[in-house]
Amino acid sequence: MRHSFLAAAIACLLAIGPLPAGHAACSKPFNMAMENWPPYVYTDARGKPAGLDIELVQAIFAEAGCTLRIEAEVPRKRRMLMHQEGELALLLAASDTPERRQHSWFTLPYRHESTGLAALQQNAAQLAGIHSFADLQARKITLLSPSSGWYGQDYADHLATIKAAHLLSHFEELPQGMKMLQAGRGLLILGDVGSLDWEARRLGIKLQFLPYLPVNDSVHLMLSRKNATEGDIRQLNAAIGRLEKNGKLAAIRARYGMQTASIPLKVSTPNPSP
Numbered sequence: 001m002r003h004s005f006l007a008a009a010i011a012c013l014l015a016i017g018p019l020p021a022g023h024a025a026c027s028k029p030f031n032m033a034m035e036n037w038p039p040y041v042y043t044d045a046r047g048k049p050a051g052l053d054i055e056l057v058q059a060i061f062a063e064a065g066c067t068l069r070i071e072a073e074v075p076r077k078r079r080m081l082m083h084q085e086g087e088l089a090l091l092l093a094a095s096d097t098p099e100r101r102q103h104s105w106f107t108l109p110y111r112h113e114s115t116g117l118a119a120l121q122q123n124a125a126q127l128a129g130i131h132s133f134a135d136l137q138a139r140k141i142t143l144l145s146p147s148s149g150w151y152g153q154d155y156a157d158h159l160a161t162i163k164a165a166h167l168l169s170h171f172e173e174l175p176q177g178m179k180m181l182q183a184g185r186g187l188l189i190l191g192d193v194g195s196l197d198w199e200a201r202r203l204g205i206k207l208q209f210l211p212y213l214p215v216n217d218s219v220h221l222m223l224s225r226k227n228a229t230e231g232d233i234r235q236l237n238a239a240i241g242r243l244e245k246n247g248k249l250a251a252i253r254a255r256y257g258m259q260t261a262s263i264p265l266k267v268s269t270p271n272p273s274p
Contacts, residue, residue: 026066026232030089030223032057033082034073036173038198039256040093052256053092056110057221059248064239066232076172077148086226094222095150095215103225105233108240109218111253115151116193117143117210118200123187124208131212133158136167136188143168144177144186151190152214174199181205190214194256 034049035041044050049070061068068090074082082088084103093113096106119127130136133154136143143162145151147170162168169185171177178199181189189196193209200207221236243249 026064026235027229028227029067029069030061030227030232031069031071032090032092033071033079033088036073037195039194040192052111052252052258055252056249057090057092059243059252060107060110060221060236060239063243063248064235066235076146080148083222083224086224089224089227091222093219095217096220097150100222104222105225105228105230107221107223107233108237109220110240110249111219111258113215113217113219114193114213115191115215116196116213117188117190118196118207119188119210120181121206121208127187127210130188130210133162133214137162137165140165140167141188142186143188143190144171144180145190146170146174146177147172150215155190155214178203178205 034043036043037051037053039051040053041049041051054070057068074088079088079091083091091104093111094100094104094106095113100106117130127141130139130141137158145155145168150156159168169180171180174191174195177189177191180186182205188210193213196207196209223233223236240249
C-alpha cells in the first residue's frame with residue numbers, strides 16, 4: 001500500500017475540464033503524493049496514476065474547476081507530517097476525527113471504507129468468535145497492523161495494551177504485511193478490505209475475513225488548513241454534490257464493486273495486474 005513507480009522529479013498535472021457556469025475555481029492548485037495502494041491508487045502499465053480514488057478525485061477536481069498535481073511517492077508517515085506542515089495539500093480516503101480537524105479540512109464523503117481483520121484460510125477456524133480487540137487480547141492472538149493511520153476507536157483504545165502484551169507487529173506497506181502473515185509473524189492482519197483482497201489475489205493467497213469490521217464508514221478528501229480555504233472546501237463539496245446527483249461518481253464506484261458513497265466495498269475488486 002512499494003515499487004519505484006515515479007521518478008522523484010516527475011509530477012502529473014490533472015487535465016481539468018471547463019469550469020461549470022456560476023462556479024469559481026479553487027484559490028490555488030493543490031498537490032498530493034502518489035501511493036502504491038491498489039485498487040485505490042497505483043501506477044498502471046503506461047506509468048500513469050490509476051485506481052478508484054484517482055478516478056474519483058480527478059472527477060471531483062475537474063467538476064470543481066480546480067487543479068491537482070499528483071507528485072512522487074513519499075513514505076506513509078512522512079506524508080502525514082508533510083500534510084500537517086502544508087507541503088502536501090491533499091490526502092485521500094481520510095476519516096474525519098477531532099484531532100485531524102485541528103490541521104485539516106474535510107470534504108463531504110466520496111466513498112465508503114471498511115477496515116477488516118483477515119487470516120490465512122487454514123488458520124481461520126481457531127479465530128472464530130473474535131468480535132473486538134478485547135477478544136483478540138484475551139485470547140492472545142497475534143496481530144499485524146499498519147505502522148500509522150486511523151483504524152477505529154476500538155483499535156485506538158486497545159493499541160497500547162496489545163503492544164505491551166507483545167501481540168502486535170507493524171508493517172509499513174501491505175506487501176510487507178502479507179509476507180509477515182505468510183511467515184507466521186501474526187495470525188491476523190488488519191487493513192482495508194479491498195486492499196487486502198487485491199493483494200491476496202495478486203499473491204495467490206487465500207484469506208478468510210472475520211465478520212468484525214473495526215471501521216465501516218464513509219471517507220473524505222482531507223485538505224491542509226495551511227493550503228486550502230473554507231471557500232475551497234465549499235467548491236469541492238458543491239462538485240461532489242453535483243456528481244452524486246448526475247451519477248458520475250456512482251458510475252466510477254460501480255466499476256470497482258461499490259454502488260454508493262455509503263455502501264461498503266465488496267470483496268470483489270477488479271483483478272490485479274500481473
